Amino acid sequence: MSGEAQLFFRQLISNPRQISALAPSSRALARAMAEGLGPHSGPVVEFGPGTGRLTEGILAAGVAPHNLTLFEMNGEFVGHLRHRFPGVHVVHGPAQAAPGHMTVPVAHVISGLPLLSMPTGLREEIVAAAFAVLAPGGEYVQFTYGPKPALTPDQMARLRLTVRPGRRVWTNLPPARVYRFRRA
C-alpha cells in the first residue's frame, strides 16, 4: 500500500466521521470534477482535499498552483498537502471559514467534502460559504455517492441555487455523481 493510502486509512480509522469515505476518489472522478477548469480559470478553491486526489486533477487541468487554495480540517492531511503541492495555498481550517480567508472572488469551488454524512444545517452553511467566495456566475462542484444532490429543495430555494447533474463515474469506490450548482 502506498504511503498516501496508508495516511488515508490511518485518518479514516481515527476520524471516521470527518473522512466518511471508503477510499480516496479515483483519478476518473478527479478528472470529472475538474472538467472545464484550465489555465484561464483564475483563482480556484477546493474544500476537503484529504490526500489530494482532486487537487491532482485540478492542477492537471492547468490551474496554476498559486491560483489554488485548499481548506482542510485534518492536520495530518494539511502537512502532507503542503509537502506534496508546493505553491498551493493550504488553509488548515474548515471550509465554512473560507469567506474570512479569501480576498478575491473565485469562479470555481470544487468540493470533496462528505456533505451527505453531515447534519443538514452544516451542509447549508458550507454551501453558503462557497457562494460567499464565488463571483457572480461562479459554480460549486460537489460529488455525492447518493442518487440526489446533497441539498434539499428547501435549502436550494433559500440559497437561490440551481443544480445540474454532471458525469456519473462508475470507476470510483463507490460510484459517484458530480453535481454543479449555480446561483439562479
Ligand SMILES: C[S@@+](CC[C@H](N)C(=O)[O-])C[C@H]1O[C@@H](n2cnc3c(N)ncnc32)[C@H](O)[C@@H]1O
Ligand atoms: C471523503 S474525504 C475526501 C478526500 C478527497 N477530496 C478525495 O476525494 O479523495 C473528506 C475530507 O474532507 C475533510 N473535511 C471534513 N469536514 C471538513 C470541513 N468542514 N472543512 C474542511 N475539510 C473537511 C476531511 O478531513 C477529509 O480530508
